Amino acid sequence: MGEEPKTFLAALFQMRGRDTISEAEFVHETSYKLRWFTPKEAQRLLQLGLDRGLLLPGAGTLQAAFDVSAVAVPVNYRPGPEALAPPKPTGLFPLLIERLERTTGLTRHALVARVNRMQERLGVTVEVAAAHVARSEGLDVSDLLSDVEAGILRRPR
Secondary structure (H helix, E strand, C coil), X not given: CCCHHHHHXXXXXXXHCCCEECHHHHHHHHHHHCCCCCHXXXXXXXXXXXXXXXXXXXXXXXXXXXXXXXXXXXXXXXXXXXHHCCCCCCCHHHHHHHHHHHHHCCCHHHHHHHHHHHHHHHCCCHHHHHHHXXXXXXXXXXXXXXXXXXXXXXXXX
């Protein structure tokens, strides 16, 4: 995960001078007062903060799960689009699909459907099928082959 969401949250808490905030205040401050995001984006950021463990829910309030004073927030800070970016994929399958999306220009849905068909046809794991589809598209996945192999060997028979 990038540092932008953490910096954004630290900036918000530092500007407020308090270590808690209600959900309504969060949305109001980031969208109407600071004009950083739309209310919908602010709501999404709030959820991202909770999902990533950066915010802790309390009795009607939210609290930062990290020391906000330890984060260096630049002067005149304004969050960039990275604050709203989803986390990078961590598993092998999402990584292969992401590479295929960038290389082929096909949608995630179309690629997953293609990988599923390949998996059924070959009778292999989804990671092997995704690697096979990637190779058939001319994508070099040799850097991931040891991970694919390790994943196969870890699975129960």
